[in-house]
Amino acid sequence: MSRESMVAKLTDLRNKIDEVDKSLLGLLAKRLSLVAEVGEVKSRNGLPIYAPDREAAMLASRRKEATDLGVPPDLIEDVLRRVMRESYLSENNKGFKTLCPQLRTIVIVGGRGQMGRLFDKILTLSGYKVQILEREDWPRAKALLADAGMVVISVPIHLTIEVINSLPRLPDDCILVDLTSVKNAPLQAMLSVHSGPVLGLHPMFGSDSGTLAKQVVVYCEGRHSEAYQWLLEQIRIWGATLYRSSAIEHDQNMSFIQALRHFTTFVYGLHLAEENVDLEQLLALSSPIYRLELVMVGRLFAQDPQLYADIIMASKSNLALIKLYYQRFEEAITLLEQGDKQAFIDRFKKIGRWFGSYAKSFLMESRVLLRQANDRRK
Ligand code: NAD
Numbered sequence: 001m002s003r004e005s006m007v008a009k010l011t012d013l014r015n016k017i018d019e020v021d022k023s024l025l026g027l028l029a030k031r032l033s034l035v036a037e038v039g040e041v042k043s044r045n046g047l048p049i050y051a052p053d054r055e056a057a058m059l060a061s062r063r064k065e066a067t068d069l070g071v072p073p074d075l076i077e078d079v080l081r082r083v084m085r086e087s088y089l090s091e092n093n094k095g096f097k098t099l100c101p102q103l104r105t106i107v108i109v110g111g112r113g114q115m116g117r118l119f120d121k122i123l124t125l126s127g128y129k130v131q132i133l134e135r136e137d138w139p140r141a142k143a144l145l146a147d148a149g150m151v152v153i154s155v156p157i158h159l160t161i162e163v164i165n166s167l168p169r170l171p172d173d174c175i176l177v178d179l180t181s182v183k184n185a186p187l188q189a190m191l192s193v194h195s196g197p198v199l200g201l202h203p204m205f206g207s208d209s210g211t212l213a214k215q216v217v218v219y220c221e222g223r224h225s226e227a228y229q230w231l232l233e234q235i236r237i238w239g240a241t242l243y244r245s246s247a248i249e250h251d252q253n254m255s256f257i258q259a260l261r262h263f264t265t266f267v268y269g270l271h272l273a274e275e276n277v278d279l280e281q282l283l284a285l286s287s288p289i290y291r292l293e294l295v296m297v298g299r300l301f302a303q304d305p306q307l308y309a310d311i312i313m314a315s316k317s318n319l320a321l322i323k324l325y326y327q328r329f330e331e332a333i334t335l336l337e338q339g340d341k342q343a344f345i346d347r348f349k350k351i352g353r354w355f356g357s358y359a360k361s362f363l364m365e366s367r368v369l370l371r372q373a374n375d376r377r378k
Contacts, residue, residue: 043097050239098127100234106150181314183245184247200250219242
């Protein structure tokens, strides 16, 4: 084939690809508008925006149809999951059914903060009247709270107990809720200042997630649970999954999920900074997994240091856990010092057995993430 005819052939094929892409775009626009209609019906009828069973069944069918057409099933699943995420985000900006229309005003204490703003937005979109009580508003707190149907505490962790203790007497039927990342101390404080319904919530996501769809919200029962069932149901409508936990169990798990993780990330960041590594060079040399790891470390330092200090220093048991981890580090370093490769391998295998089938499924799950990370690489 001459060079001219090769160029002509390629141009022709590329034009055809462009046409297919345009058709795909048209189909995408059509799908998004159909999903928007589904969203309308759901919100009017109070159905959750995330329907796990429907999603799983739909993906299974598309995977099978893709295989029949010779299209890799993972490809269609990737594409559809991305499209669905877009739909969740847009559904999140529409209204939701008001499950408790008779509720009096909701007051969010700290409502102009990150989490407070998110709850202000979503509660307002769900038809509730929301007012904010910020730092400077305490002189009029009594008036603001006198007729509150629900009070949501969303202030920095280290101020939470003090703020709860400063609340004026609330109406007996007022629901007192907090969003704190630690649960036991705030829950106990709320139970002791208020004799009405009390609920502890922990949204397990950052305020930048954009949607509650597919997110987890932990709830810790306080008192008079019948009074706040509508709120739990409302959170389900927003698309989140609820996980019930005792406050103590929550805090124990959070020591691992948050305190230990954030602290080790902090130390890793500290080490990179102290060694003054060349981040650009590290990134250039990093395969997707190392890039992703670096991204997960670096993102911590773009966030609120006070929040992380509070989470890590929330309890003495966090410190004890971190010290235990430090001890494990020393034990593992001893293996290196002794040059005991076999002991290292034995340990490695033992840990693998402890992870059991999770190790394999984590490997599969991370593969998908790593491929996506690589797609974004410029
Ligand atoms: P933030 O610092 O962004 O907001 C706190 C807000 O409280 C601010 O607007 C501040 O002005 C206000 N405030 C401070 N002192 C006050 C006082 N005395 N009275 C009234 N308002 C006062 O903090 P945030 O990240 O939104 O965290 C709030 C709560 O949400 C915390 O308990 C945190 O554990 C929880 N939380 C946050 C996240 C997150 O990613 N941001 C995730 C899960 C849970």
